[in-house]
Amino acid sequence: MHSLMMDLPLTVTSVMTHAALYHGDREIVTATGTDEFHRTTYNQSFRRARRLANALASLGCAAGERLATLAWNDHRHFEIYYAATCGGYVLHTVNPRLFEPQLEYIFNHAGVRWVFVDPDFIPLLDKLKDRLPLVRGYVVLTSSRAMPASALDNVLCYEELIARESDVFDWPDLDERSACSLCYTSGTTGNPKGALYSHRSIVLHALAVSMPDATGLSANDIVMPVVPMFHVHAWGIPFRAPMVGAKLVFPGRYLGRPEILHALISAEGVNFSVAVPTIWQLLADHLEHNGLKVPSLKRAIVGGAACPQSLFRRFRDNLGVELIQGWGMTELCSVGTVNVPGPAFAGLDEEAKEGFDLKHGRPIFGVQVRIYDDTGKSLPWDGKTTGHLQARGPTVIRRYFGEGDGAAEDAQWFTTGDVASIDPDGNIRITDRSKDLIKSGGEWISSIELENCAMSHPAILEAAVIAAAHEKWNERPVLVAVVKPGLSVTREELIAWFQGRVARMCVPDDVIFVEQLPHTATGKVSKLDLRRRYANHLQSRKS
Numbered sequence: 316m317h318s319l320m321m322d323l324p325l326t327v328t329s330v331m332t333h334a335a336l337y338h339g340d341r342e343i344v345t346a347t348g349t350d351e352f353h354r355t356t357y358n359q360s361f362r363r364a365r366r367l368a369n370a371l372a373s374l375g376c377a378a379g380e381r382l383a384t385l386a387w388n389d390h391r392h393f394e395i396y397y398a399a400t401c402g403g404y405v406l407h408t409v410n411p412r413l414f415e416p417q418l419e420y421i422f423n424h425a426g427v428r429w430v431f432v433d434p435d436f437i438p439l440l441d442k443l444k445d446r447l448p449l450v451r452g453y454v455v456l457t458s459s460r461a462m463p464a465s466a467l468d469n470v471l472c473y474e475e476l477i478a479r480e481s482d483v484f485d486w487p488d489l490d491e492r493s494a495c496s497l498c499y500t501s502g503t504t505g506n507p508k509g510a511l512y513s514h515r516s517i518v519l520h521a522l523a524v525s526m527p528d529a530t531g532l533s534a535n536d537i538v539m540p541v542v543p544m545f546h547v548h549a550w551g552i553p554f555r556a557p558m559v560g561a562k563l564v565f566p567g568r569y570l571g572r573p574e575i576l577h578a579l580i581s582a583e584g585v586n587f588s589v590a591v592p593t594i595w596q597l598l599a600d601h602l603e604h605n606g607l608k609v610p611s612l613k614r615a616i617v618g619g620a621a622c623p624q625s626l627f628r629r630f631r632d633n634l635g636v637e638l639i640q641g642w643g644m645t646e647l648c649s650v651g652t653v654n655v656p657g658p659a660f661a662g663l664d665e666e667a668k669e670g671f672d673l674k675h676g677r678p679i680f681g682v683q684v685r686i687y688d689d690t691g692k693s694l695p696w697d698g699k700t701t702g703h704l705q706a707r708g709p710t711v712i713r714r715y716f717g718e719g720d721g722a723a724e725d726a727q728w729f730t731t732g733d734v735a736s737i738d739p740d741g742n743i744r745i746t747d748r749s750k751d752l753i754k755s756g757g758e759w760i761s762s763i764e765l766e767n768c769a770m771s772h773p774a775i776l777e778a779a780v781i782a783a784a785h786e787k788w789n790e791r792p793v794l795v796a797v798v799k800p801g802l803s804v805t806r807e808e809l810i811a812w813f814q815g816r817v818a819r820m821c822v823p824d825d826v827i828f829v830e831q832l833p834h835t836a837t838g839k840v841s842k843l844d845l846r847r848r849y850a851n852h853l854q855s856r857k858s
């Protein structure tokens with residue numbers, strides 16, 4: 316028996332309509348210069364999105380066509396988010412930090428026709444353009460006055476393009492299961508892979524992540540996404556903030572500039588923000604070094620990579636900010652779990668409360684998780700046993716874009732590539748990535764645990780632990796570390812630091828000091844690079 320409820324689709328258009336009706340005057344602020352802020356509102360942005368939708372129709376864009384962006388977190392990117400998805404096209408956010416061959420692959424694999432590009436990334440496209448035969452033209456995200464020189468063919472100016480169009484546009488009726496957005500993840504093996512999101516998955520993700528026991532978001536919040544909009548929709552913030560009516564504060568191109576993040580937080584009263592550990596570390600260093608505070612900032616989400624325990628403490632004790640860990644993936648519309656205290660938290664002893672920060676929390680509504688061993692056997696939720704983590708739900712991909720073409724290829728469970736334990740309450744704790752685990756004499760050693768321990772040493776700025784080949788034990792952990800400027804620590808002191816803090820067999824065999832660690836395009840430490848360089852370190856040391 317069918318229900319008698321109205322069948323209105325869950326589309327990004329419904330988010331826009333809601334925001335326009337009830338939160339139209341809420342502000343969107345963007346840092347457009349080191350001390351220049353651009354101000355607009357949701358309604359003004361949606362008006363410009365309608366102009367852009369008319370422009371896309373004039374350009375002859377077809378339904379489902381991929382519209383790529385190479386852009387920062389700003390008001391223009393926000394408009395494209397809405398014009399592209401609500402217009403029935405596929406928004407394709409591209410990470411400009413990827414290596415050239417990866418970018419070439421992604422543009423061609425996705426079949427990109429138009430590229431919306433920030434002037435900062437024109438030199439990148441100048442180099443790539445002859446390898447992008449499918450692209451019909453480029454729209455530069457600036458005004459006619461500021462148009463940069465370029466070697467590109469068919470270049471248009473964004474402000475000119477939308478200025479000549481009407482701000483009246485009838486958004487098409489869209490199927491909630493239709494594709495609305497595409498994001499590639501660079502992964503660690505092979506070519507990048509595309510996650511193709513539906514309108515429905517984006518809306519359900521925005522709703523689920525905004526619930527109070529996830530990251531919670533309300534009309535009273537002032538939100539600054541420091542995760543790039545080219546990385547899984549800045550964890551959904553450009554959809555979630557309009558949905559609830561929160562004020563949006565965009566850092567523009569200054570995502571890695573703590574002094575500008577501080578200025579934005581202070582001037583605009585930002586009380587909630589999301590970023591990867593590296594950014595929070597930069598901000599904490601900057602604030603502590605200059606004796607500054609961020610009184611308005613109450614909550615900050617950290618995720619995307621392992622976060623050292625010391626950072627949670629610095630935020631809570633020195634800055635009065637609750638740093639909350641989340642875990643997620645491109646393949647999960649971003650957020651999978653969030654670590655907020657449940658009813659059992661109050662009853663924990665001090666030590667357990669301290670350790671709580673390092674958990675990754677419970678899945679958001681709709682996401683199921685499970686762990687299994689190498690033979691495929693399901694493992695218990697005892698908070699100790701670790702296994703390969705799988706996930707499923709309406710916000711999880713069932714297959715990658717362009718891979719296979721039938722239900723037979725659809726996965727029932729998505730294998731994350733992460734290793735985790737799950738406690739009886741359903742809290743997960745990521746202990747490693749399958750390929751980063753160290754297997755010493757048949758025992759698994761978690762690289763994340765050792766990295767956390769190294770990072771808690773006052774002289775260590777950044778640390779990564781990799782498996783190095785070992786004659787007797789097959790593999791042994793080796794620490795690669797960056798020392799904070801102005802401080803010093805010896806190999807012996809660091810090894811001693813581990814003793815008593817981790818099991819004896821886990822203490823790294825050696826320490827390699829480096830100026831900096833190699834990072835991937837999404838800011839994660841590239842263990843692949845480190846393994847390439849140091850896999851035989853212990854053997855070469857002996858000889």
Ligand code: AMP
Nearest residue numbers: 500618619620621641642643644645837
């Ligand atoms: P991406 O798709 O680029 O966002 O990367 C997803 C991967 O980042 C996950 O599979 C994890 O390996 C890692 N990751 C995400 N969040 C965390 C976290 N809080 N702690 C440790 N690793 C994380």
